Amino acid sequence: MGIEFENLIRLQQIDDELRELSSFLENLPAQEKDIDKKIKTATRQVDKAREKLSLNQKRRRELEGETQDLREKIKKYKHQLNEVKTNLEYRSLLKEIEETQQRIDRLEEDIIAKLLEADEIEEEIKQVSAEVNQVKEKAEKEKQELRQQKQIAEEKRNQLLEEKNQLTPQIPPEQLALYHKIAAKRQGIALSPVHDEFCSLCHMRIRPQVINELKAGQTIILCENCGRILYWEEATEEEADSAKQAVKS
Numbered sequence: 001m002g003i004e005f006e007n008l009i010r011l012q013q014i015d016d017e018l019r020e021l022s023s024f025l026e027n028l029p030a031q032e033k034d035i036d037k038k039i040k041t042a043t044r045q046v047d048k049a050r051e052k053l054s055l056n057q058k059r060r061r062e063l064e065g066e067t068q069d070l071r072e073k074i075k076k077y078k079h080q081l082n083e084v085k086t087n088l089e090y091r092s093l094l095k096e097i098e099e100t101q102q103r104i105d106r107l108e109e110d111i112i113a114k115l116l117e118a119d120e121i122e123e124e125i126k127q128v129s130a131e132v133n134q135v136k137e138k139a140e141k142e143k144q145e146l147r148q149q150k151q152i153a154e155e156k157r158n159q160l161l162e163e164k165n166q167l168t169p170q171i172p173p174e175q176l177a178l179y180h181k182i183a184a185k186r187q188g189i190a191l192s193p194v195h196d197e198f199c200s201l202c203h204m205r206i207r208p209q210v211i212n213e214l215k216a217g218q219t220i221i222l223c224e225n226c227g228r229i230l231y232w233e234e235a236t237e238e239e240a241d242s243a244k245q246a247v248k249s
């Protein structure tokens with residue numbers, strides 16, 4: 001029985017592609033997670049700015065409350081002015097009023113500073129929100145793209161699996177078994193093409209006698225070094241040309 005090199009080679013190509021597609025598909029949830037993380041990070045910036053604003057507003061209300069209390073105090077002092085009996089008491093009350101008014105003035109300055117700060121924070125919120133929207137828009141596009149890629153990969157995988165189902169019965173069981181045995185040990189790669197005089201996967205030099213046998217294609221020959229099934233592959237025209245160029249120069 002001849003060796004089904006052509007089918008074995010195709011099987012290897014299918015398995016290689018399936019492996020790539022699987023690792024791509026397995027990696028997709030992690031990519032989606034990364035995108036979600038970007039959105040979360042951006043949104044957190046807005047939350048932070050909003051928190052800053054609410055702290056600012058809370059502080060301003062406190063300052064306004066203090067001011068209000070002090071104003072009430074002044075009212076009371078002014079009322080007391082009418083009732084004092086001595087000059088000393090009178091002057092002392094005036095002094096209290098003056099000092100309290102100074103405290104009010106300072107508080108009002110603080111309130112104005114808080115108001116200005118609030119304007120800045122609101123501006124910041126506006127800016128960061130716009131950035132978040134951009135990030136979200138971009139992320140949505142990226143996700144959409146991933147979904148498309150996923151669909152394409154799944155379709156491709158189904159096609160390949162179908163082809164594989166039709167292909168494997170055409171390979172003699174012992175050849176298929178050998179293929180699977182080597183593939184299991186060699187990260188899924190059971191076949192190695194021989195270019196020039198080398199096993200293309202482990203770069204072991206192949207003896208000329210073996211190369212002749214490979215060209216005949218009648219027996220299975222394993223690479224003495226990596227144990228893979230060797231097969232002869234003619235150099236493409238491009239490779240042959242560059243080889244000729246190398247000889248000339």
Ligand SMILES: [Zn+2]
Nearest residue numbers: 199202223226
């Ligand atoms: Zn090898």
